[in-house]
Amino acid sequence: MEALTFNTPMLVSGIVLTVTFIAIFTEQLHGFERSKVAAAGAVVMIVVGQIFGFYSPMQAIEAVDWNVIFLLAAMMTIVSIMIPTGGFNWMAYKLAAMSRGRLYLMLVLLGTAVTVLSLLLDNVTTVVIFGPLIILIARAQKISPIPYLLAAALLSDTGGIATLVGDPPNIMIGSAADISFNNFVYHMGPITLVSWLAVVVMLKFLFRKELAQKPADVTLEVVEIKDPRLWKGSIAILCIMVVFFILHNALHWEPWFVAVLGMTGLIFVSRKLIMDRALEHVEITLLIFFLGLFMIVGGVEESHFLQWVGSFITPFVESDLLMATIILMWVAAFLSAAIDNIPFTAAMIVIIQGMEQQGINVAPLWWALAMGAGLGGNGTHIGSTANVFIVTISERLARQENDPSLAITPWLWFKKGSPVMLGTLVISTFVFWMFFDFFSQPVN
Numbered sequence: 286m287e288a289l290t291f292n293t294p295m296l297v298s299g300i301v302l303t304v305t306f307i308a309i310f311t312e313q314l315h316g317f318e319r320s321k322v323a324a325a326g327a328v329v330m331i332v333v334g335q336i337f338g339f340y341s342p343m344q345a346i347e348a349v350d351w352n353v354i355f356l357l358a359a360m361m362t363i364v365s366i367m368i369p370t371g372g373f374n375w376m377a378y379k380l381a382a383m384s385r386g387r388l389y390l391m392l393v394l395l396g397t398a399v400t401v402l403s404l405l406l407d408n409v410t411t412v413v414i415f416g417p418l419i420i421l422i423a424r425a426q427k428i429s430p431i432p433y434l435l436a437a438a439l440l441s442d443t444g445g446i447a448t449l450v451g452d453p454p455n456i457m458i459g460s461a462a463d464i465s466f467n468n469f470v471y472h473m474g475p476i477t478l479v480s481w482l483a484v485v486v487m488l489k490f491l492f493r494k495e496l497a498q499k500p501a502d503v504t505l506e507v508v509e510i511k512d513p514r515l516w517k518g519s520i521a522i523l524c525i526m527v528v529f530f531i532l533h534n535a536l537h538w539e540p541w542f543v544a545v546l547g548m549t550g551l552i553f554v555s556r557k558l559i560m561d562r563a564l565e566h567v568e569i570t571l572l573i574f575f576l577g578l579f580m581i582v583g584g585v586e587e588s589h590f591l592q593w594v595g596s597f598i599t600p601f602v603e604s605d606l607l608m609a610t611i612i613l614m615w616v617a618a619f620l621s622a623a624i625d626n627i628p629f630t631a632a633m634i635v636i637i638q639g640m641e642q643q644g645i646n647v648a649p650l651w652w653a654l655a656m657g658a659g660l661g662g663n664g665t666h667i668g669s670t671a672n673v674f675i676v677t678i679s680e681r682l683a684r685q686e687n688d689p690s691l692a693i694t695p696w697l698w699f700k701k702g703s704p705v706m707l708g709t710l711v712i713s714t715f716v717f718w719m720f721f722d723f724f725s726q727p728v729n
Contacts, residue, residue, distance in 0.1 A: 291593060294339040298588035301330050302632075305581055310624040320570040323577025330584035340584040348583020349576055352460040352541045356450065357407070357575070359544035361567040363519070364410050366551050366558060372516035374508045377418040388428065388496045389489055395419060396436045396488075400444030400481065404451050405523060408441035409568075412671040416678050426500035431679065431693060432492040438675045439663050439705055443484050446659035447477035449540060450530070453575075454630040454658040459540070461634045462651050464728045466530040466540060472652055472724060476716045480660065480709040487708055491701050518554040522547050571670075574627075582631045595636040602645060607721050610649040611714055617657025618710055622664030622703075630658050649717070649724040656713050664706035666698040 305326030309319045327345065334340020367373070380398055384391035395415065402411040415437055423430035445451035449459040449469040459469055489496065510516050526547040529536065533543055552558060585591050602609040613633075620629050633654055641647045662669030666676045676693045683692035717724060 294334075294337045294588040295590040295593055297333050297337055298330065298339070298585045299590045301326060301333060302581060302585050302590070305329075306628050306632075309628055318570065320574040320577070323574045323581065325577075327577040327580035330581050334584050334587065339588045344587060345580040345583055348586070349579040350457065350460050352539055353453075353456050353579075354572055354575060355541035356456055356544050357453070358567060358572060359541065359548040360406055360450065361410065362548050362563055363523075363544070363551055364406055364414070365565055365567060366555055366563050367516070367519045368414065369511065369562075370513075370516040370519065371508060371511035372519070373414045374418060375510045375516075377415060377422065378508050381422045386426075386500050388432075388498065388500065391422075392433055392436050392488060392492075392496065393485060395422075395433055396440040396485065399437045399441045403441040403445040404448045405527065407450070407456075408438075408445040408452055409571075409670045409674065411441050412437055412674055416675055420678065420682055428498050428500050429495055429691065430682070431691070431697075432488070432495045434675050434679055434693065435492075435698070435701055436488050438669075438671050439484055439488070439702065440481065441671055442659060442662040442669050443481045443705075443709065444477065446480075446655060447474045450544075452655075452659055454626055455655055456540075457627070457630055457634060458651055458655050461638065462728050464651065465534045467534070468728060472726075473655060476656065476713055477659075479716060480712055483709055483712050484663075484705055487705055491704065515555050519551060522551050522554065525550075578628060578631050582635060585632075586635050591632060591635040592639040595639040598636065599640055599643065599645065602640060602647075602650070606646065606649060606725070607718065610653045610721070610724070611717060613650055614653040614657035614660075614713065614717070615710060617654055618661030618664070618706060621658045621661025622668045622706060624667075626658040626662060626669065630654065646725060646727075648726060648728050649721065651728055652724050653717065656717075657710075660706055660709050660713065663702045663709070664699075665702060666693065666695050668702070668706075672698070672702075 305322060308322040331340060331342055331345050376398060380394040381391055384394055399411045399415050416434060419433045419437060420430045423433055447470060449455055449466045526543055529543040530540060533540060637647050637650050662672065666672050679691060679693040683689055
């Protein structure tokens with residue numbers, strides 16, 4: 286392949302990319318939401334692309350990975366329809382009642398429920414559903430909700446790695462590399478399960494003082510499901526969707542179509558549903574963020590800037606693929622802990638695709654990127670959107686109760702989350718090393 290020469294379009298697109306990413310990562314400092322920054326960055330990229338002749342509005346539209354957008358939007362709508370049924374409330378209280386005052390068992394049961402949901406719904410959605418319920422359950426038993434909130438986030442961040450639709454970076458990687466739902470679970474399921482079990486064990490020791498508390502002697506009454514018919518219909522449709530996700534390659538259906546099919550079926554099952562209400566919990570700002578991000582990265586791809594960056598990495602990958610895979614996982618994890626994992630994933634996808642075009646076996650790099658981006662989210666309170674939500678509701682509770690000890694501070698998260706991140710990274714490194722031939726198999 287002919288060596289790329291650094292030129293003006295590369296410089297301009299690189300500057301726009303860098304400034305936009307810095308603005309996204311420093312969102313809390315300047316106060317502009319990341320969706321606003323991504324939209325502004327996309328507009329600037331299109332304008333400078335036209336001026337310097339490497340990008341156009343039509344190319345920007347084509348750069349958007351609509352599989353990701355439609356899949357996220359459809360799954361959010363499904364959850365939005367399910368929440369008012371009260372089924373999630375019933376599930377959380379049922380699990381808490383089953384623990385009968387054994388706090389570690391309650392932590393494991395609630396964490397498992399969040400994880401199972403994270404396999405199909407993204408981890409942000411699951412903690413948005415369960416976070417407030419965990420607080421209600423903990424306050425009823427007069428115990429601190431902090432261990433259970435942290436467990437929900439840490440276990441959902443970890444468990445979501447296992448499936449194609451469990452985490453936004455997974456959706457992006459699967460769509461870009463054309464990885465099927467089955468192949469993703471086949472490769473990431475076992476390593477994620479080992480990491481998840483390690484997190485469950487570590488939580489017992491990290492919260493040994495809190496879990497030794499004696500809860501108040503109260504009976505948790507299991508709440509009633511408000512709309513049993515719709516709840517049962519929703520569960521049935523989710524089960525059907527899982528089957529279609531497994532069969533989507535044989536059916537020649539993209540994952541987004543399976544999600545839209547499920548959403549459409551659920552809309553008609555809930556006959557009295559008002560569509561405006563069905564869209565109440567759809568995170569439009571997150572979709573705008575993805576749209577802007579895809580357009581920005583599309584401009585950088587058209588200028589060949591990231592391919593130029595990748596040309597410096599390629600010789601190392603060719604000389605030692607195993608070491609490159611492990612380094613990528615650790616770098617992805619630490620960057621995901623310090624900044625948002627979605628922009629980093631978007632940039633790495635283009636670099637890995639560039640290596641693939643040169644005939645390099647990039648299969649293990651895809652798995653390492655997914656693993657690192659997912660596990661890194663556990664390291665800090667800003668490592669994933671799910672973490673940010675958990676911290677926010679704990680701070681709100683602390684203000685309401687006038688009790689600062691109920692707030693999850695950045696330092697508290699670091700003390701509990703960083704050992705989890707490092708422990709699971711060590712385990713995953715060992716698994717990659719032991720089964721590298723397995724992870725090196727073609728992804729499609």
